[in-house]
Amino acid sequence: MDVRLSSDQQAVRDSATQVVDRLGPRTVGQLDDRERSDRLDAAVASSGWRELRDADDGDAPLASGVEVALIAEELARGLADAPFTGPTLAAELRRRTGAPAATATETVGLTPTLSELTVAVDGALGSELVAVDADRSPSALVLVPAGEGHALAEVAVRPLDLRADLTRPAAGAAAGTVVRKLDGQVRALTADDLDAWTALGLALTSADLVGAMRGAIDLAVEYAGGRQQFGRPIGSFQAVQHLLADALVLMEGSRSIARHAAWAVDALPPSGAVEAAAMAKAYCARAARTVGEISIQVHGGIGNTWECLAHVYLRRALLSIDLFGGVDASLTRVLEGAGFGGDHGLR
Amino acid sequence: MDFGDSPDERAFRLRLRAWLVENNPHLPASSTSDAYWDGVAAWHHALYEAGFFGLSWPKEVGGQGLASIYDVIVDEELAADGAPPRPSVGYLVQGMLRHGSEELQRRFLPGLVDGTERWCQGFSEPDAGSDLASLRTRAVKDRDEYVISGHKVWTSYSDAADWCLVLTRTDTEVAKHKGLSAFIVPMDQPGIEQRPLPMINGTTREFGEVLFDGARVPAANMVGEPGEGWALAMTIVSHEREPGELGFMARYKKLAKELVALANKEPDRYGPEQRRDLAWAVVEAEMLRLHVCRRLSERYDGLTHGSEGSVDKLLMTYAEQAVGHASLAIGGSTRADADDTWLKVYLYSRAQSVMGGTSQIQRNLIATRLLELPTS
Numbered sequence: 001m002d003v004r005l006s007s008d009q010q011a012v013r014d015s016a017t018q019v020v021d022r023l024g025p026r027t028v029g030q031l032d033d034r035e036r037s038d039r040l041d042a043a044v045a046s047s048g049w050r051e052l053r054d055a056d057d058g059d060a061p062l063a064s065g066v067e068v069a070l071i072a073e074e075l076a077r078g079l080a081d082a083p084f085t086g087p088t089l090a091a092e093l094r095r096r097t098g099a100p101a102a103t104a105t106e107t108v109g110l111t112p113t114l115s116e117l118t119v120a121v122d123g124a125l126g127s128e129l130v131a132v133d134a135d136r137s138p139s140a141l142v143l144v145p146a147g148e149g150h151a152l153a154e155v156a157v158r159p160l161d162l163r164a165d166l167t168r169p170a171a172g173a174a175a176g177t178v179v180r181k182l183d184g185q186v187r188a189l190t191a192d193d194l195d196a197w198t199a200l201g202l203a204l205t206s207a208d209l210v211g212a213m214r215g216a217i218d219l220a221v222e223y224a225g226g227r228q229q230f231g232r233p234i235g236s237f238q239a240v241q242h243l244l245a246d247a248l249v250l251m252e253g254s255r256s257i258a259r260h261a262a263w264a265v266d267a268l269p270p271s272g273a274v275e276a277a278a279m280a281k282a283y284c285a286r287a288a289r290t291v292g293e294i295s296i297q298v299h300g301g302i303g304n305t306w307e308c309l310a311h312v313y314l315r316r317a318l319l320s321i322d323l324f325g326g327v328d329a330s331l332t333r334v335l336e337g338a339g340f341g342g343d344h345g346l347r
Numbered sequence: 348m349d350f351g352d353s354p355d356e357r358a359f360r361l362r363l364r365a366w367l368v369e370n371n372p373h374l375p376a377s378s379t380s381d382a383y384w385d386g387v388a389a390w391h392h393a394l395y396e397a398g399f400f401g402l403s404w405p406k407e408v409g410g411q412g413l414a415s416i417y418d419v420i421v422d423e424e425l426a427a428d429g430a431p432p433r434p435s436v437g438y439l440v441q442g443m444l445r446h447g448s449e450e451l452q453r454r455f456l457p458g459l460v461d462g463t464e465r466w467c468q469g470f471s472e473p474d475a476g477s478d479l480a481s482l483r484t485r486a487v488k489d490r491d492e493y494v495i496s497g498h499k500v501w502t503s504y505s506d507a508a509d510w511c512l513v514l515t516r517t518d519t520e521v522a523k524h525k526g527l528s529a530f531i532v533p534m535d536q537p538g539i540e541q542r543p544l545p546m547i548n549g550t551t552r553e554f555g556e557v558l559f560d561g562a563r564v565p566a567a568n569m570v571g572e573p574g575e576g577w578a579l580a581m582t583i584v585s586h587e588r589e590p591g592e593l594g595f596m597a598r599y600k601k602l603a604k605e606l607v608a609l610a611n612k613e614p615d616r617y618g619p620e621q622r623r624d625l626a627w628a629v630v631e632a633e634m635l636r637l638h639v640c641r642r643l644s645e646r647y648d649g650l651t652h653g654s655e656g657s658v659d660k661l662l663m664t665y666a667e668q669a670v671g672h673a674s675l676a677i678g679g680s681t682r683a684d685a686d687d688t689w690l691k692v693y694l695y696s697r698a699q700s701v702m703g704g705t706s707q708i709q710r711n712l713i714a715t716r717l718l719e720l721p722t723s
Contacts, residue, residue: 001356001416003348003644066348221718236721241714248713249661256638257630263350279630331626338607338629342614346622 065265
């Protein structure tokens with residue numbers, strides 16, 4: 001057992017840090033700077049990070065869950081408004097069916113609660129679909145029944161006005177929209193495939209939450225060191241110090257548990273990977289909302305204005321919390337994994 | 348990054364697992380019953396003799412010189428088999444390794460590590476809790492001895508201890524942090540009176556107060572130089588904050604597992620709130636396990652944690668107290684048909700945010716040392 005990052009993993013993380021620090025939004029106003037976000041998107045595209053879950057020469061992914069989680073964390077810390085989670089999860093689905101890698105940016109299509117993949121029957125969507133992290137994605141992948149399992153289909157999506165997360169716009173498609181089965185699939189997706197995919201989704205969103213927490217804490221600590229009241233920096237007051245200390249502790253616990261979930265994606269069997277990921281997601285989801293709120297609180301009145309980046313972190317966290325199930329859905333999975341035999345999870 | 352076992356680690360794990368089949372004493376939960384304290388010395392010694400304790404300490408003092416990460420394996424296997432946690436004496440060992448002379452290390456560490464000699468730690472006093480440096484217990488030199496007078500309190504294991512590491516004031520002329528020295532004092536002498544101090548859960552075996560009235564200790568038992576007491580105390584409390592040193596993770600994992608088993612007897616009895624508390628106990632105990640994996644892996648880089656220990660202490664506290672809340676929820680402390688085991692586990696969990704430095708003190712340290720927030 002040695003859970004330090006390898007030098008390759010550190011290098012991947014460092015390059016993500018550099019890209020997002022150079023091209024990510026530094027102010028709320030910069031979120032509207034399309035030229036900047038185009039350059040960030042181009043940098044992410046040329047890095048190859050979105051293709052890390054494509055197949056290598058065999059059926060294995062090019063990089064493990066650890067590398068993609070490290071990138072997700074750094075991108076969230078820098079509030080990157082370039083798609084990553086959506087395309088990564090789409091690539092994971094393609095690889096598992098043996099379909100060729102995507103030629104354009106694409107994402108995944110979820111049910112409106114964002115908890116699971118949409119299943120389309122009879123060649124069309126049975127209900128509304130939401131595609132997350134869909135900036136620059138003209139299409140999303142959905143499931144269609146195939147024998148005992150599922151196959152992949154794609155569906156065209158249009159921008160959707162979901163405004164929780166200002167950095168990762170959503171898209172959608174209405175009920176009745178026609179889906180087209182992907183060419184070149186050689187295997188059906190089994191229940192194990194979908195469990196492993198869910199584990200990756202939970203691990204990636206947990207990593208995203210860790211990054212959002214780090215960014216929110218850095219922002220608040222810097223502010224507390226400079227903002228003067230009563231003739232002293234507010235960061236010198238114990239009441240403020242203890243809020244920020246609590247935030248750091250929650251982030252560090254989240255980081256430890258999220259790192260294990262990222263490792264488990266490829267190292268454990270699907271049921272174990274989902275269990276590890278659900279533990280991480282429950283912990284990170286609860287922590288991230290609190291940390292986001294602390295960051296706003298420390299910023300005081302300024303923290304309650306649109307111009308302050310603190311709410312952008314909290315908003316990003318809100319989407320990552322809900323993706324594939326937040327606290328309660330994850331705790332339900334935890335109880336199942338722990339062998340608690342009561343019916344209906346938390347109910 | 349790999350959370351899995353190397354071949355050597357796997358072999359070690361299987362050896363421990365096989366040993367536990369015959370040797371798990373199945374003691375009750377710690378700090379909830381006197382039966383635990385009656386069995387803990389024998390457990391310590393048995394674990395050591397079988398080669399499963401003191402793994403990462405130097406061979407010269409009874410350790411095995413293995414990587415710290417092996418302690419994670421011990422904690423995991425003890426928890427999985429429902430065995431008692433490993434003895435938490437690591438912080439004393441670390442203090443002695445850092446500050447004690449070679450002579451003192453050779454005399455005292457083997458007995459501390461193998462469990463044949465029992466220890467307690469005389470730091471806190473009635474008027475010196477968080478403000479430890481204001482302590483007033485005096486040690487006055489008398490030829491080749493020191494004579495100690497004062498009052499120590501909240502002293503864990505004082506009833507069973509052969510030795511007490513006592514922090515005293517040897518110099519009243521200098522600033523309060525600079526006049527302190529530490530001694531290894533034999534407990535069995537007329538100048539020392541030990542009294543049990545019942546805790547809020549009713550246990551009388553863990554906590555005590557120790558009255559020193561002319562107790563005598565050889566000058567050679569001073570740990571470090573005169574005035575080095577504060578530095579020694581800081582070394583010890585910083586390790587006392589590390590769950591990897593204490594092995595408490597095993598206790599939380601074991602309790603969470605027992606609570607799941609208890610809930611499974613009558614699952615329909617528990618509503619959403621109780622189920623949530625149970626799930627959080629499972630999650631928090633697992634979080635702590637993984638955090639310990641991370642911290643002990645960092646020791647491969649030679650990292651010894653200073654202020655990060657305060658983060659670890661708070662994470663350990665959250666884990667213990669989440670298990671405490673699940674104990675209330677599932678154990679049903681106020682139910683007519685419940686015994687008070689789980690109430691005791693819950694009440695004991697309140698000590699974790701005080702012992703080894705209160706949570707408030709940890710937050711002060713995190714704010715000023717890790718976040719580097721301004722101090723005034």
